[in-house]
Amino acid sequence: MDFLEGNLELRERQRLEGHTDRVWSLAWNPATGVCGIPAMLASCSGDKTVRIWQQGPSGSWDCSAVLEDNHTRTVRSCAWSPSGKLLATASFDATTAIWECVGGDFECVATLEGHENEVKSVSWDASGSLLATCGRDKTVWIWEMQPGNEFECVSVLQGHTQDVKMVQWHPFMEVLVSVSYDNSVKIWAEDGDSDDWHCVQTLNEASSGHTSTVWAVSFNSNGDRMATCSDDLTLKIWDTSAKASETSGSSCGSWRHLCTISGYHDRTIFSVNWSRDGVIASGAADDAIRLFFESKDNSVDVPSYKLLLKKEKAHDMDVKLSAMESKGT
Amino acid sequence: MTLGLINANPVVHAKKERVARAEDSHADDAVDRLDVFDSVRDIRDPEHPYSLEQLSVLSEESITVDEKLGRIQITFTPTVQYCSMATVIGLCLRVKLMQCFPPHFKVDINVTPGSHADEESVNKQLNDKERVAAALENPNLRQLVDECLYSSELYSL
Numbered sequence: 001m002d003f004l005e006g007n008l009e010l011r012e013r014q015r016l017e018g019h020t021d022r023v024w025s026l027a028w029n030p031a032t033g034v035c036g037i038p039a040m041l042a043s044c045s046g047d048k049t050v051r052i053w054q055q056g057p058s059g060s061w062d063c064s065a066v067l068e069d070n071h072t073r074t075v076r077s078c079a080w081s082p083s084g085k086l087l088a089t090a091s092f093d094a095t096t097a098i099w100e101c102v103g104g105d106f107e108c109v110a111t112l113e114g115h116e117n118e119v120k121s122v123s124w125d126a127s128g129s130l131l132a133t134c135g136r137d138k139t140v141w142i143w144e145m146q147p148g149n150e151f152e153c154v155s156v157l158q159g160h161t162q163d164v165k166m167v168q169w170h171p172f173m174e175v176l177v178s179v180s181y182d183n184s185v186k187i188w189a190e191d192g193d194s195d196d197w198h199c200v201q202t203l204n205e206a207s208s209g210h211t212s213t214v215w216a217v218s219f220n221s222n223g224d225r226m227a228t229c230s231d232d233l234t235l236k237i238w239d240t241s242a243k244a245s246e247t248s249g250s251s252c253g254s255w256r257h258l259c260t261i262s263g264y265h266d267r268t269i270f271s272v273n274w275s276r277d278g279v280i281a282s283g284a285a286d287d288a289i290r291l292f293f294e295s296k297d298n299s300v301d302v303p304s305y306k307l308l309l310k311k312e313k314a315h316d317m318d319v320k321l322s323a324m325e326s327k328g329t
Numbered sequence: 330m331t332l333g334l335i336n337a338n339p340v341v342h343a344k345k346e347r348v349a350r351a352e353d354s355h356a357d358d359a360v361d362r363l364d365v366f367d368s369v370r371d372i373r374d375p376e377h378p379y380s381l382e383q384l385s386v387l388s389e390e391s392i393t394v395d396e397k398l399g400r401i402q403i404t405f406t407p408t409v410q411y412c413s414m415a416t417v418i419g420l421c422l423r424v425k426l427m428q429c430f431p432p433h434f435k436v437d438i439n440v441t442p443g444s445h446a447d448e449e450s451v452n453k454q455l456n457d458k459e460r461v462a463a464a465l466e467n468p469n470l471r472q473l474v475d476e477c478l479y480s481s482e483l484y485s486l
Contacts, residue, residue, distance in 0.1 A: 022462070046462065073466050076459075092463050118463050136463070163460070181457070213457065231457075267435065268458075285435065285458070 010289060010311040016053055018063050021046030025077045031084025040064075042087055044075035050089050050099075052106065067106050070097050077121045077166075082128040086149075090119040096133050098149065109149040114141055114156070123176075125169040130154070132176050134164035140178045140188065142197055155197040157188055166216050171223045179214035185228055185238075187255060201255055203228075203238065208257035210236065218274040225258065227280050229269035235261040235282055235292070237305065261305050264290060280305065288312045335376060336409045341383050344370075360430060362392040365401055368429040372421050373477045375414045384408055386418065391441070399434050401426060406441040415445055419455035420464060421477045 026043045033039035033055075041053040041061075050067040073092035080087050087099045087106070096119055098110040116137040123132045131143040131151065140157040163181035170177070176188040176197075185203040190196065203209045212231035219226045226238050239258040267285035274280050280292040291308040366389040370382040381387050386405050393402040403422055407415045419438050426436050439452045454460050464470050 074462065092466055120459070136460075165459070181453075181460075213453070270458075287433070 008291070008309045010291070010309060014061050016041075016043070016051075016061055016063070018051055018066075019043065019045040019047050019049070021074075024074065027078050027080050027087075029080045029084045030082060031080075040084075042078045042080065044078045044089055046074045048073060048075060048091075050075055050078055050087070064104060065106050067099060067108075070108050071095070073118075076119065079122045079124055081124045082126060086128075088122045088124065088131060090122040090133055090135075092118040094119060094135070096122055096131075098151065100149065110151055112141075112143055112151055112153075114153060115139070120164065121166040121168075123167045123169050125174060125176075126172045130169070130174070132167040132169060132178075134167045134178055136163045138162060138164060138180075140164055140167055140176070140186075142176070157197055157199070159186055159199045159202070160184070165214065168217050168219065171219050171221065173223065177217050177219075177226065179217050179228060181213045183210050183212055183214060183230075183232075185209060185214055185217065203255060203257070208236075208260070210234065213268075215268070215270045216272050218272050218280075220274045220278065221276050225274075226255070227272045227274055229272040229282055231268045233262065233265045233267070233269065235265075235269060235272055235280065235305075237261070237303070259302055259304060261292060264307055264310075279308065286312075335412050335414060339374070339377050339379065339384050339408050341379050342385050344380070344382055359396055360394055360401075360434070361396070362389055362394045365392045365394055365403070365426070365430070369403070369422055369425050372418075372425060373480045374408075375417045375421075375473060375477055381405070381418065400437070401430070401434050402437045402439075404439050404441045406444045410444070410446045412445065415440060415447075415451045416454055416464075417470070417473060417477070419451065420461065420470070421474050423455070423461055424465065424474055425478055 023043050023045045026041055029040035039055045042050055044050045048071050051063050052065040053061050054064045055061050071091040071093050075089050075091045077090040078087060085101055088096055090096045094115045094117055096112040097108050099106045100109045115133065115135045117135060119133050119135040121134050129145050132140060134140045138160045141153055142155045143151045144154045145151055160178065160180045161182045164178050165180055167176060167178045174190060178186045183204060186199050187201040188197055189200045191198060205211055210228065210230040210232050214228050214230045217226055217228045224240055227235055229235050237258040238255045240255045265284050269282050269284045271283035272280060278293060282290045289311045292305040293308050294303050295306040369387065371380045373380055374384055374386065386408065387403065391404045405418060422438050423436065438455045440448050445451055
């Protein structure tokens, strides 16, 4: 499908109602939506609950479970393990809960404590054995899953000088990216010899980075590019020449700025997501969703991204996206 | 936690005379700067038993409304350069505006340029949606904000 040709449209299929406060984040269960298994979505909210939505045989979505009476404050972020069997939920109550899906019911099987205050984001690595969390206490924590749903903290990563907004594992390498209110993006990896986690690279203003809070990051499916979005009203595309086979050491510290997408947003860009097909979607505080695609202009060395479409008033309020689906309040 | 007041001797001004608005001169659902000012002028200062208007923390002129774009901009002037209550005042403004105006309005709140030593830091916090939401879940802070908002009822005519 050539995205750059023809009329693209973004149409709302259904509005999922149920939460009684702002919806902050959502996540598609990766083990669903294929091979006849109905698609499953998790949403988390300021109402302190997480809702599970499933697509029924008629194609419409219904709420199949409400995960409540656990978190005592806003649930800010949620993430499914690669197997789709576990759901991690990160909350302003400073904890991260791990839920297991057993025949349609969800049970909280672990609670990760350690952050000093609000946890903002949680991410599983490709193997499903490591979990990363981050928060307002400026730290990033890495946890390892042990048998029996036990989680052990493997490392507390310090380096950001402010609130860490999001963490995201590389799609297949043991490399972690974090983005922050301190305007920087940090890349973390394990030291080949000592198994210590440390910051291998910092992308800040000096490296053509953002000039205000960085809210989100998303990798492309190849894992050789990532997109970041910011309160500075730009999206930035980063590129690495690190080879897939080199999974540790200094080779992961080779991210460089590729291009900046500017002039399209006039309010904070909260969310960015890079689809499998290469479309970059942004969700911003002007209630709009914008889709971008790389234009293959061979006369120019540097790749450029064109706006495919802008969907205004996609929500009644600010938009945050997840994997090509969006939500607001 | 400071024991003394940040500003023990605030300068108190008279309140601007309230103009009764003629019914037909103002479309019911259009929002203008006086509507916004009327909603926030009586918010009580966190430290003193006076309104933000009386302390000249804000005025009608410090408010801009773009009805078409759905934007409200407020700048406010803390009474002293090192006022640690600046973020609390900002939070009070946010909560009051959320309560009084339709949710599609985008609100930008900043301190008047040059009026605060940590201007950039205060502005950044006040305009970070996530930080504001988390702060309002803090029971102590919420209580302080509620006191500033609800005691203003004593001042309404």
